[in-house]
């Protein structure tokens with residue numbers, strides 16, 4: 623058998639003689655190559671078809687590992703959270719102890735201030751309940767801890783209100799006490815008391831409207847309470863005199879001064895020097911004539927000068 627290949631470019635057709643042994647071997651080799659190529663292609667094709675499955679498998683393995691890691695992390699977080707809650711519980715305990723101490727302090731203050739017990743119930747925990755706080759901030763504390771914290775917060779609120787009220791009451795009391803004549807206006811000894819006594823000039827019975835405190839000329843005379851100077855000048859019989867209105871019904875008068883140190887309208891505090899002792903007016907020697915008036919009536923100053931602030 624012969625195969626004749628005719629080509630346009632070549633003038634002479636190429637002739638293959640199949641009877642030729644060499645050509646037969648070459649054709650066989652070509653066929654073998656073709657088969658081998660087909661097998662290789664099939665294998666590659668198989669690889670392409672199978673690989674998504676393999677990829678999915680490896681992906682699943684990777685995800686497995688990831689989940690495992692996350693699980694470990696979660697366990698860590700859980701442990702941390704527990705530690706935080708434990709720390710929180712300890713802190714809560716400390717705050718509760720502080721609250722108890724505050725209560726004790728409040729009670730003691732109430733007693734010291736001689737305030738009405740009914741108004742300040744530091745040992746009584748405030749009413750708990752009412753409208754629930756609907757806000758949900760995403761944190762969920764163990765219910766017991768949450769309730770304790772809420773109770774404590776309420777307790778602190780109530781304590782704050784009570785302590786503020788207590789403070790203002792005590793401050794008022796202090797201001798009040800600063801407005802009340804207390805103590806001696808000058809260092810010296812009482813030479814004449816309030817009330818009936820023989821007039822040192824005429825010898826007739828007269829009513830002494832104040833206390834006489836013997837003190838050398840120039841001795842500083844001090845305001846016995848906070849107030850405003852309403853008079854500074856001469857008055858018949860009193861000589862150079864200072865008068866202070868304390869705004870709560872009390873007025874004090876310091877007479878026979880040698881020198882005045884304040885002027886009308888001036889505010890004075892407890893212990894401020896208002897004048898210097900002397901013997902102006904109807905006086906037999908250097909002293910301070912001290913009067914206390916309450917709601918327009920002259921009163922015995924003795925109780926006031928004997929008091930201490």
Ligand SMILES: [Zn+2]
Nearest residue numbers: 832833834911
């Ligand atoms: Zn007098």
